[in-house]
Amino acid sequence: MKTKAEIRKQILLKRELLSLKEVQDKSTVICKKIISSPVYNSAKVIYLYSAVKNEVDVSFIMRDAQKKDKIVAFPKVEGKKITFYSVTSDKQFQRGAFSILEPCSGITAPKADLIIVPGVAFDARGLRLGYGGGFYDRYLSKCDACCIGVAYDFQILKQIPQEKHDVILDKIISD
Numbered sequence: 001m002k003t004k005a006e007i008r009k010q011i012l013l014k015r016e017l018l019s020l021k022e023v024q025d026k027s028t029v030i031c032k033k034i035i036s037s038p039v040y041n042s043a044k045v046i047y048l049y050s051a052v053k054n055e056v057d058v059s060f061i062m063r064d065a066q067k068k069d070k071i072v073a074f075p076k077v078e079g080k081k082i083t084f085y086s087v088t089s090d091k092q093f094q095r096g097a098f099s100i101l102e103p104c105s106g107i108t109a110p111k112a113d114l115i116i117v118p119g120v121a122f123d124a125r126g127l128r129l130g131y132g133g134g135f136y137d138r139y140l141s142k143c144d145a146c147c148i149g150v151a152y153d154f155q156i157l158k159q160i161p162q163e164k165h166d167v168i169l170d171k172i173i174s175d
Contacts, residue, residue: 004129004161011121011129011155015054018152023054026175030150031060033173034116039146043113045071047084047145050093050101055118056150062087073109075135076102082135084109098131112145117169122149123160126169140167148173 002010018026034040046065051057065072066088075082077097085103087093096102117136121129128149130136140147149172156174 001159001161004132007129007157007160008120008132012053014154015120015152018054023057026152027051027057028060029175030056030173031058031064034061034148034150035064039114039148043070043146045073045110045112045114047073047075047109047112047115049116049118050074051118052098052100056152058116058150061116071110073112074101074103075139077135080135080138082139084112086110112143115140115143115145115147117147117149119149119151119155121155121157121160122151122169122172123157125159126172127160127162127166128169129160134165137165137167140169141165146170150174 046061048058048062062072071086073084073086075084085106086109087103087106092104092106093101094104117128117140119128119130126149128136147169149169151172151174153174156172
């Protein structure tokens with residue numbers, strides 16, 4: 001089995017080669033699957049993320065959720081942890097840790113019903129491989145919301161090496 005570092009390198013390279021059109025088309029398919037799901041439709045508070053480096057773009061979900069008067073929140077890195085802040089406009093972001101768009105400040109979000117989780121790779125068990133900082137694993141380990149990983153098909157592998165701190169997601173949705 002490949003190491004986490006080897007998997008990261010391989011998948012990130014493949015993701016980097018996607019065209020803007022491929023990212024948009026695949027992201028739209030993934031977002032529509034989420035928006036049509038019962039868990040999304042019953043959720044009142046949804047945590048999203050700001051996509052970087054050809055990650056699945058979930059801005060489509062943000063726009064839909066806001067039209068449906070759902071509370072939408074995004075993470076902000078604060079030291080070794082992430083805190084989610086409610087967002088109502090695209091103008092409430094600034095470049096933060098790792099050059100990722102984060103909420104400028106604002107209101108700490110209410111408890112999530114649904115968390116859409118980015119990742120580098122996933123496996124059939126729902127195991128997620130992130131960038132190696134552990135931010136999401138630390139956050140999700142204390143959370144009972146439904147957690148859905150979003151990925152392009154090539155990001156879903158048979159198996160990823162598991163460590164005791166790794167959190168298993170409820171579901172992975174891909175194109």
